[in-house]
Amino acid sequence: xxxxxxxxxxxxxxxxxxxxxxxxxxxxxxxxxxxxxxxxxxxxxxxxxxxxxxxxxxxxxxxxxxxxxxxxxxxxxxxxxxxxxxxxxxxxxxxxxxxxxxxxxxxxxxxxxxxxxxxxxxxxxxxxxxxxxxxxxxxxxxxxxxxxxxxxxxxxxxxxxxxxxxxxxxxxxxxxxxxxxxxxxxxxxxxxxxxxxxxxxxxxxxxxxxxxxxxxxxxxxxxxxxxxxxxxxxxxxxxxxxxxxxxxxxxxxxxxxxxxxxxxxxxxxxxxxxxxxxxxxxxxxxxxxxxxxxxxxxxxxxxxxxxxxxxxxxxxxxxxxxxxxxxxxxxxxxxxxxxxxxxxxxxxxxxxxxxxxxxxxxxxxxxxxxxxxxxxxxxxxxxxxxxxxxxxxxxxxxxxxxxxxxxxxxxxxxxxxxxxxxxxxxxxxxxxxxxxxxxxxxxxxxxxxxxxxxxxxxxxxxxxxxxxxxxxxxxxxxxxxxxxxxxxxxxxxxxxxxx
Amino acid sequence: xxxxxxxxxxxxxxxxxxxxxxxxxxxxxxxxxxxxxxxxxxxxxxxxxxxxxxxxxxxxxxxxxxxxxxxxxxxxxxxxxxxxxxxxxxxxxxxxxxxxxxxxxxxxxxxxxxxxxxxxxxxxxxxxxxxxxxxxxxxxxxxxxxxxxxxxxxxxxxxxxxxxxxxxxxxxxxxxxxxxxxxxxxxxxxxxxxxxxxxxxxxxxxxxxxxxxxxxxxxxxxxxxxxxxxxxxxxxxxxxxxxxxxxxxxxxxxxxxxxxxxxxxxxxxxxxxxxxxxxxxxxxxxxxxxxxxxxxxxxxxxxxxxxxxxxxxxxxxxxxxxxx
Numbered sequence: 074x075x076x077x078x079x080x081x082x083x084x085x086x087x088x089x090x091x092x093x094x095x096x097x098x099x100x101x102x103x104x105x106x107x108x109x110x111x112x113x114x115x116x117x118x119x120x121x122x123x124x125x126x127x128x129x130x131x132x133x134x135x136x137x138x139x140x141x142x143x144x145x146x147x148x149x150x151x152x153x154x155x156x157x158x159x160x161x162x163x164x165x166x167x168x169x170x171x172x173x174x175x176x177x178x179x180x181x182x183x184x185x186x187x188x189x190x191x192x193x194x195x196x197x198x199x200x201x202x203x204x205x206x207x208x209x210x211x212x213x214x215x216x217x218x219x220x221x222x223x224x225x226x227x228x229x230x231x232x233x234x235x236x237x238x239x240x241x242x243x244x245x246x247x248x249x250x251x252x253x254x255x256x257x258x259x260x261x262x263x264x265x266x267x268x269x270x271x272x273x274x275x276x277x278x279x280x281x282x283x284x285x286x287x288x289x290x291x292x293x294x295x296x297x298x299x300x301x302x303x304x305x306x307x308x309x310x311x312x313x314x315x316x317x318x319x320x321x322x323x324x325x326x327x328x329x330x331x332x333x334x335x336x337x338x339x340x341x342x343x344x345x346x347x348x349x350x351x352x353x354x355x356x357x358x359x360x361x362x363x364x365x366x367x368x369x370x371x372x373x374x375x376x377x378x379x380x381x382x383x384x385x386x387x388x389x390x391x392x393x394x395x396x397x398x399x400x401x402x403x404x405x406x407x408x409x410x411x412x413x414x415x416x417x418x419x420x421x422x423x424x425x426x427x428x429x430x431x432x433x434x435x436x437x438x439x440x441x442x443x444x445x446x447x448x449x450x451x452x453x454x455x456x457x458x459x460x461x462x463x464x465x466x467x468x469x470x471x472x473x474x475x476x477x478x479x480x481x482x483x484x485x486x487x488x489x490x491x492x493x494x495x496x497x498x499x500x501x502x503x504x505x506x507x508x509x510x511x512x513x514x515x516x517x518x519x520x521x522x523x524x525x526x527x528x529x530x531x532x533x534x535x536x537x538x539x540x541x542x543x544x545x546x547x548x549x550x551x552x553x554x555x556x557x558x559x560x561x562x563x564x565x566x567x568x569x570x571x572x
Numbered sequence: 573x574x575x576x577x578x579x580x581x582x583x584x585x586x587x588x589x590x591x592x593x594x595x596x597x598x599x600x601x602x603x604x605x606x607x608x609x610x611x612x613x614x615x616x617x618x619x620x621x622x623x624x625x626x627x628x629x630x631x632x633x634x635x636x637x638x639x640x641x642x643x644x645x646x647x648x649x650x651x652x653x654x655x656x657x658x659x660x661x662x663x664x665x666x667x668x669x670x671x672x673x674x675x676x677x678x679x680x681x682x683x684x685x686x687x688x689x690x691x692x693x694x695x696x697x698x699x700x701x702x703x704x705x706x707x708x709x710x711x712x713x714x715x716x717x718x719x720x721x722x723x724x725x726x727x728x729x730x731x732x733x734x735x736x737x738x739x740x741x742x743x744x745x746x747x748x749x750x751x752x753x754x755x756x757x758x759x760x761x762x763x764x765x766x767x768x769x770x771x772x773x774x775x776x777x778x779x780x781x782x783x784x785x786x787x788x789x790x791x792x793x794x795x796x797x798x799x800x801x802x803x804x805x806x807x808x809x810x811x812x813x814x815x816x817x818x819x820x821x822x823x824x825x826x827x828x829x830x831x832x833x834x835x836x837x838x839x840x841x842x843x844x845x846x847x848x849x850x851x852x853x854x855x856x857x858x859x860x861x862x863x864x865x866x867x868x869x870x871x872x873x874x875x876x877x878x879x880x881x882x883x884x885x886x887x888x889x890x891x892x893x894x895x896x
Contacts, residue, residue: 123612123621214769260756263676263733263895272650272681275643275895394768397761407613410861481640482647525755529727529771 081203084429088437093136093430096129100137101438104144105445108160109152109453110471114281115145115161116479119404131412132427136434138408139388142401143195143435146344146381147442150187151453154373155180158289158468162280163344163380165288165510166352170365170372177368180454181312186319186370187377188446190326194378195439197330198337198385202432206393206421216339218526219536223546224339225519228350229512230550243508246499250512253278257517261524273484282485283513285472286492287499287506293465294497312450318370325355325371326378333382338389339398347383348376349511357553385435392420392428599659599837600633606827607663609648611641615780615861616825619695620664622857623827626848631840644734644895645669646681649828653687657832659841662691666825667736671880675888676734678896685881689833690873692845693826695863699740699797700808702782703774704767705790712794712814715774716748727753729763729772734893737763739884740776740797740821742891747816754891767791778823779804780862797821804862821887824880826866826873842870 087093107118119138126134149161154171167187174183216224229247256267257277268274314322332354333347355375356365365372387398388405397403414424421428476489499506530536538544604627608620617639624635640648645668652663670684682688701712709715719726728744730737733756745752755772757763760781766772768790775782779802785791786805795814796802798821811819827845829838848854849867858865868876 214765217766217769217771258733258895260732260758263756263893265895270679272643272647275646276641390765394765403611403761404613407618410613410615410618480642481638482642521758528753528755531724531753 080425080429081433083425084203084431084433085437087132087426087430088136088433092130093133093434094437096133096137097140097434097438098441100140101144101441102445103137104141104146105148105442107141108145108148108150108164110148110160110468110475114475114479115142115401116404118145119401119408123404123408126408126412131409131414132430134408134412135405135427135431136438138405139431139435140438143381143384143438144442146377146384147188147191147446149380150191150373150377151184152468154183154187155453156292156464156468158292159284161344161380162284163348163384164376165284165345165507166348166376167373168288169352169507170367170369173366173368174370174373179318179368181450182314182318182370183373184450184453185312185314185447186322186373188443188450190322190329190374190378191381192439192443193326194330194333194382195385195442196436198334198382199432199436199439201334201382201386202389202392202435203429206389212338215542217540218522218529219540219543220546221522222519222526223537223543223550225515225522227546227550227553228346228515229519230553239503242502242504246504246506246509247512250509250514251516253283253509254513254516255520260517260521261528271484273482277517278488278513279476279479279485280510280514281479282476282489283492284510285476286489286494287496287509289468289472290489290493291496291500291506293469294493295500296461296465312454314370322370322374325375328354328358329375329378330382332375333379333384334386336379337383337386337398344380344384344387345514347379349507351375351379357556381439388431388435392431599840600631602660603634603636604631604659605661606635606637607648607652607661608637608639609641609645609663609665609669610639612639615697615778615863616664616666618861619825619858619863622854623694623845623848626851626854627844630844630847644673644676646673646677649684649688650681652828653682653684653830655830657830657834659829659833659837662827662829662841663688664694664825665828667823667880667884668734670828670877671884672734672736672739672888674881675885676893676895678894684828685878687831688828689831689838690870690877691827691829691838691841692849692870693824693866693868693873693876694845694849695825695858695865696798697778697780697823697861697863698802699736699776699821699823700779700782700786700802700805701740701744701774701776701794701797701811702767702786702791703794704770704772705792706770707773707792709794710792712809712811712816715794719748719750719752723750723752726774727755727772729755729757729766729775731760731763732756732758734888734891734895736778736821736823737776738893739887739891740819742893743819743821743887744776744816746890747819776821778862783862802862803864824866826877838870 118141145161146163149159149164150167150171152158152160153164153167154175157168157172159165159168171183171187256274258265258275265275329351332351336347336350352372352375355371356362359365359371387402390398391402391405397406472489473486476486477483479485496506526536537547606620606624608617610616621637624637627635640651645666649663649665649669652661655661665688674680674684703709703715709718728741730741738754738756741754757766760777763775764777764781764785767775776797782791783804786793793805793808795809795811797811797819799810799812801810829841846867849865855865
């Protein structure tokens, strides 16, 4: 056991020095703040702070930057729950049930469940990072193009399950997401698709402008329409979850942590994919799937636990392989290079104080976040009383700053506004944007890996069923598809009989 | 005084005309915008920041690094090519934007040789041929033998269509006379992962990206693609030494200003950036990124860029890569 505890003790020794505790707190606070503000995400913030970290000690700098990333996962849920706008892209699903709870007067409970689930996931994920780094890396390397393709196919089927309401609309939205995902340069051929000669489109449509437009801006438009009707005027009954809510949330948080820990390690994974997957899983396992989208505590706990766990375990490939699974980790690698630390497999042995100090700081940071966030719930809830005429323009401004800050591009701000209009139309048509987003993320990855797998197999489609992990995922996808289609087939038949 | 719209327009017009009469005496009169046409965090970006810090001290005006990624660097360079040619807007151009993209893209928003002027080459990152853990080759000759015995079992990965790794691989296949399947990935990190997991068998990666894996013993280096050996991996032969002649591919980058920038301002920028590249602290920061600092004169850099532009016409054609 001492092989685990000695390095962790070393890590806590580093993380608990006053100066590092300070940087951890600074990062966690800043992360919470940018998490609460829609649009401004950890990528933009860390990019802006990179030059500042030049003058810091490397450990302190990395601890602070890491704090921003997982702090944002805490903060992002706050805006999702209170005003139905995801503060971060990874809290998109939290809107569904979190905001429904807020409308039922359970805003405080939803915030508490989100914070506690995140803390639980953060604690477990810290242990996972410490214990399982080498093993998780080996698992991730079993995934090649065919496995990724099958995983994405499974995910797309899940996207349809995720939606409530009409299956036809969910399929349509997923397909629309796929089409939007096609825009840009095709990785395999270098062909430009649907870019209409606009150079900014040659790298595809950005996820942030799309998500901000469909969620935040569309939501503001919808609220403006209901000018005099305060949607959230329901009385706030108590800030703490009831015993029943906790009983529902606890196992969901545990499952969300598991899902997030696994998906965080995969390249392209991390917080976003984890939260979607965890929500889908809960809905499938629940005895009352019809309550999802109407304020189910499990629908808040699972994605919140998953996004935090995924955020933390995505450090595993970065720290142990030197290979970033997402944009935030790419920036962390940049931060390490600035300090002359060559990221890669040798960091764990050559810089043990940095490696374990960073891991220990994650737990310290999570503890701080829950301490910061629980007493502040009252304050966040009082945000609901801020008049919309002040709140919405402010949110709109932050969205624009956040979108602009990504690539310093005004084109993307205009794009976000265009998607805002589209999002408003979707609300009017009763179409859920969540499957669109998942189709948008998974579609291009699925195509890329399908064609890559076919290229490597020299055109033999059997690769997808010859490899066991790929086969298992495909079988699951088919089973899930049957499960979704069956009840709606039944309903359609019953309807036909009535007529 | 009440400022009428007409007055305002006249004043704005005068202000816009000012850059035209900018000269080395007054330059720089305000902060300099240093556009990096790639996302933050890479070795090119970190080098730009290191040079900008030192130039700020030398020029007495802040040099602000601004990332404007998109379209393989074309978005950022295009922005600078169309800015006022007064030296207050400069860009970190690279192999991709100035030598490869013009042959790769069916439609370029700008013409690099015509629309920008070269200031100085900042650095050079050698490419290195590495094989994955499953490939039993210790030399380039071993690898060539294995490929010739079983061409279908070999794929090489790269960071994308038309990337340095793709072009080097295409040149290699052409030199050994065996077509090899190219598998493009989205950037340097995923293609390295694919090599480690055995999805691809070899790659021509830039040294900065591959070095940690080489050092950890996960990937085996066979040769560097420059005429001289690299100080970072002194035991690794060059492609020429390994028996493949005429192989010189490295990822270079340097500072450019919009065409029409007055010669004295170009000289002032060159003097400052060359001095920045001689500063020991900057040299040390670049060395940690596997970047070899260069710092040549505007005339030398211009000639180099022209030669590279001509050389890659043929290599891009060989690779068959195209963006349109």
